Amino acid sequence: MDxxxxxxxxxxxxxxxxxxxxxxxxEIDLSFTYIGQVERGVRGIxxxxxxxxxxxxxxxxxxxxSEYMNEGIGKDNDILDNEWLNIIKDKTPLEKTKYIAxxxxxxxxx
Numbered sequence: 001m002d003x004x005x006x007x008x009x010x011x012x013x014x015x016x017x018x019x020x021x022x023x024x025x026x027e028i029d030l031s032f033t034y035i036g037q038v039e040r041g042v043r044g045i046x047x048x049x050x051x052x053x054x055x056x057x058x059x060x061x062x063x064x065x066s067e068y069m070n071e072g073i074g075k076d077n078d079i080l081d082n083e084w085l086n087i088i089k090d091k092t093p094l095e096k097t098k099y100i101a102x103x104x105x106x107x108x109x110x
Contacts, residue, residue, distance in 0.1 A: 004041025005067045011039040013057045028052040058089055 014024050014035075021039070025032040030049060037043035045053075054061050063082060088096050 001044070001068060002041065003038070003044055006045070006064060007039040007041040009064055009067075010035075010053055013053075013059065014039075017057065024053075024056070028056050059085065 014021070019027075021032040021035045024030075025035045028049075030052070034043070034049075038045050038049075050061065050064060054064055063085060066082070088099055091099065
């Protein structure tokens with residue numbers, strides 16, 4: 001398993017949220033050296049720590065691990081799903097419900 005793909009995804013999430021490695025590490029109770037090693041892909045990550053990161057950024061484990069699952073199958077769907085998640089990730093539950101209702105309405109005409 002190439003951990004650099006996962007590490008790059010975590011780094012992007014961290015930077016998109018304007019966090020340093022130290023800030024992220026403090027928030028999720030891990031060491032910043034560990035975060036750095038994971039981001040560089042030189043160290044693997046266990047499930048509990050991966051869950052901490054996913055919860056911090058409000059993303060699914062599927063999002064973090066999508067490149068490792070069914071490689072080569074459904075890549076376009078993964079990209080679209082991730083784009084959708086990025087659009088709605090900071091929305092309130094009510095706003096998410098409205099987005100879904102709009103998409104359902106539009107899909108009737110496709």
